[in-house]
Amino acid sequence: MSFSILGTGMYVPDHVVTNDDMSKLVDTNDEWIRRRVGVGERRLSTGETAADMAYFAALRALEKSGCAKEEIDLILVASVSGEDISPSVACMVQNKLGVTCPAFDINAACSAFIFLLETAAGFFARGKVKKVLIIGAERLSRIMDFTDRSTCVIFGDGAGAAVLGEGDGYMDAVLHVKGGDDVIKIPQFQGMSPYFKGEQIKPYIHMKGQETFKFAVSSICHDTKELLQRESLTWDDIAYIVPHQANRRIIDFAASMLKVPKEKFYLNIERYGNTSSASIPIALDEMDQKGMLQRGQLILLTAFGGGLASAACLVRW
Amino acid sequence: MVFEKIAEMIAEKMDCEVSAVTADSKFNEMGIDSLDFMEMLMQLEEEFGIEIDMGEEKLETVGQLVALIEAKQA
Numbered sequence: 001m002s003f004s005i006l007g008t009g010m011y012v013p014d015h016v017v018t019n020d021d022m023s024k025l026v027d028t029n030d031e032w033i034r035r036r037v038g039v040g041e042r043r044l045s046t047g048e049t050a051a052d053m054a055y056f057a058a059l060r061a062l063e064k065s066g067c068a069k070e071e072i073d074l075i076l077v078a079s080v081s082g083e084d085i086s087p088s089v090a091c092m093v094q095n096k097l098g099v100t101c102p103a104f105d106i107n108a109a110c111s112a113f114i115f116l117l118e119t120a121a122g123f124f125a126r127g128k129v130k131k132v133l134i135i136g137a138e139r140l141s142r143i144m145d146f147t148d149r150s151t152c153v154i155f156g157d158g159a160g161a162a163v164l165g166e167g168d169g170y171m172d173a174v175l176h177v178k179g180g181d182d183v184i185k186i187p188q189f190q191g192m193s194p195y196f197k198g199e200q201i202k203p204y205i206h207m208k209g210q211e212t213f214k215f216a217v218s219s220i221c222h223d224t225k226e227l228l229q230r231e232s233l234t235w236d237d238i239a240y241i242v243p244h245q246a247n248r249r250i251i252d253f254a255a256s257m258l259k260v261p262k263e264k265f266y267l268n269i270e271r272y273g274n275t276s277s278a279s280i281p282i283a284l285d286e287m288d289q290k291g292m293l294q295r296g297q298l299i300l301l302t303a304f305g306g307g308l309a310s311a312a313c314l315v316r317w
Numbered sequence: 318m319v320f321e322k323i324a325e326m327i328a329e330k331m332d333c334e335v336s337a338v339t340a341d342s343k344f345n346e347m348g349i350d351s352l353d354f355m356e357m358l359m360q361l362e363e364e365f366g367i368e369i370d371m372g373e374e375k376l377e378t379v380g381q382l383v384a385l386i387e388a389k390q391a
Binding site for chain 2: 036209210213214217218249253257
């Protein structure tokens with residue numbers, strides 16, 4: 001038994017931060033950010049935690065799927081920006097929902113939503129669950145370096161959720177990891193130990209732009225082709241590609257390398273920035289709200305980021 | 318052959334004449350930013366079936382890039 005996506009939900013903070021607002025914090029401007037990254041504005045939390053946003057997105061996904069919260073057998077959350085190391089964001093979502101099922105977090109940075117889907121698939125395959133709630137939730141503003149103009153203009157806050165139920169919609173996935181911390185790194189606070197002599201690195205997102213760009217484009221091209229080949233499909237069979245919304249230029253360039261029309265790629269980075277693990281479920285929920293998704297359509301998800309991890313999966317909507 | 322390919326790519330990307338690109342042309346002076354440069358490298362890797370190491374990309378001029386690619390092909 002596999003699963004189908006029964007419903008999706010999203011939440012973004014109300015507070016809109018424009019590129020002009022960012023240009024008051026660092027030396028940058030609207031034209032540069034739009035051309036280099038493709039972001040026009042982002043939503044940044046003025047109080048919501050990652051767990052709050054996860055909870056709000058979950059409520060909408062539960063409502064849309066017609067699933068009562070008591071029916072949920074498992075909660076899986078991905079976040080790199082949760083406020084607490086413990087309890088996990090998933091535990092706090094369980095708490096806020098007032099349910100009793102198991103709940104835990106997975107860290108695969110920006111690729112995590114597909115890692116959540118693949119993990120959930122294991123529980124369904126073993127017949128351990130009938131309904132699973134998965135959420136990507138990020139308050140990236142907590143780990144953005146607002147003095148670094150090369151990174152802080154990229155990211156935004158938000159959460160996306162999906163309720164999964166028994167079915168055959170989830171078809172196949174590829175997961176890849178090339179472990180290392182030299183391209184993307186988000187250090188934790190290193191602590192106050194008087195004995196620790198290691199380096200103190202600022203606990204913010206550190207990213208090498210060119211290397212990230214290359215890994216991202218290579219991952220999209222490689223992972224999607226691998227998946228299509230394995231399933232004996234062509235690009236014509238795919239209704240939409242929903243990429244992790246990292247940077248518009250990554251997606252545009254990957255589309256040109258793959259020779260796939262750009263229109264097949266769903267893009268909303270212009271309005272939300274890069275919301276890491278939340279970007280794919282937010283995109284799916286928007287597409288659903290716009291009526292773009294029809295039952296039976298094949299949707300290809302592709303993601304890449306810190307780890308370095310990348311993944312792609314095929315979903316029959 | 319390598320030079321012609323790179324000149325063509327730059328002309329298309331930057332919307333200029335192929336003849337405006339010389340071996341001494343500097344990427345930053347032509348308005349090619351780091352992501353443009355990355356895109357070019359990836360296209361060249363595919364075109365010539367080579368792999369360009371990220372550590373090698375302290376390249377300033379078209380001539381330096383041509384030399385690097387020709388060395389990889391040899």
